[in-house]
Amino acid sequence: NAGVTQTPKFQVLKTGQSMTLQCAQDMNHNSMYWYRQDPGMGLRLIYYSASEGTTDKGEVPNGYNVSRLNKREFSLRLESAAPSQTSVYFCASSAYRGGSYEQYFGPGTRLTVT
Amino acid sequence: AQSVTQLGSHVSVSEGALVLLRCNYSSSVPPYLFWYVQYPNQGLQLLLKYTSAATLVKGINGFEAEFKKSETSFHLTKPSAHMSDAAEYFCAVSGGTSYDKVIFGPGTSLSVIP
Numbered sequence: 610n611a612g613v614t615q616t617p618k619f620q621v622l623k624t625g626q627s628m629t630l631q632c633a634q635d636m637n638h639n640s641m642y643w644y645r646q647d648p649g650m651g652l653r654l655i656y657y658s659a660s661e662g663t664t665d666k667g668e669v670p671n672g673y674n675v676s677r678l679n680k681r682e683f684s685l686r687l688e689s690a691a692p693s694q695t696s697v698y699f700c701a702s703s704a705y706r707g708g709s710y711e712q713y714f715g716p717g718t719r720l721t722v723t
Numbered sequence: 724a725q726s727v728t729q730l731g732s733h734v735s736v737s738e739g740a741l742v743l744l745r746c747n748y749s750s751s752v753p754p755y756l757f758w759y760v761q762y763p764n765q766g767l768q769l770l771l772k773y774t775s776a777a778t779l780v781k782g783i784n785g786f787e788a789e790f791k792k793s794e795t796s797f798h799l800t801k802p803s804a805h806m807s808d809a810a811e812y813f814c815a816v817s818g819g820t821s822y823d824k825v826i827f828g829p830g831t832s833l834s835v836i837p
Contacts, residue, residue, distance in 0.1 A: 613766070640823045649732060650829055651813060651828050651829040652813070653827075654824065701767075705823075708775075708776060712759075712767075712825060
């Protein structure tokens with residue numbers, strides 16, 4: 610059971626380049642999330658998917674697109690990277706357990722945009 | 724709208740001393756409250772959660788938290804700090820229309836001094 614996996618672990622992009630961050634979970638969870646983590650700001654939700662085929666914007670969606678390819682996979686795309694998108698990106702999935710939804714996180718992708 | 728504040732972005736304690744990390748929340752509905760821990764270069768993992776079953780909640784690694792509705796607080800404590808407790812700690816809240824979405828606080832970095 611790998612849990613939540615993310616690729617790549619590290620990435621450096623030039624301004625204007627595009628890339629896709631991949632995320633997969635093997636826990637059969639319906640809900641999946643993309644967050645960005647910046648110093649002093651905690652985790653901020655970029656996009657959210659409650660189930661296969663549905664996605665919703667979170668707190669900071671500008672500059673990003675997502676695809677919920679199937680129940681397992683949820684990808685995040687940067688169409689034209691900007692230095693403000695330098696951050697650590699976390700994917701998560703959640704399950705209802707013990708009276709509430711619990712989130713399970715991947716190891717993160719460290720992205721630098723120069 | 725829900726929000727979380729964490730008093731103190733950095734907390735230092737001596738090994739063996741009491742750990743107290745503060746969290747206050749704002750919510751118009753009965754909240755679910757969480758503490759997550761993030762070790763260096765890793766994703767977040769759930770430490771403990773409050774779901775209205777009991778106001779004093781025990782989690783992993785000897786941590787516990789008490790829900791105080793009158794103070795809108797959910798402070799995290801551990802009687803005796805260990806070197807391995809050095810990490811970033813995030814308080815989080817969910818509730819309202821989307822109980823599977825979580826709002827994270829800015830985080831508190833805990834250092835343990837030998």
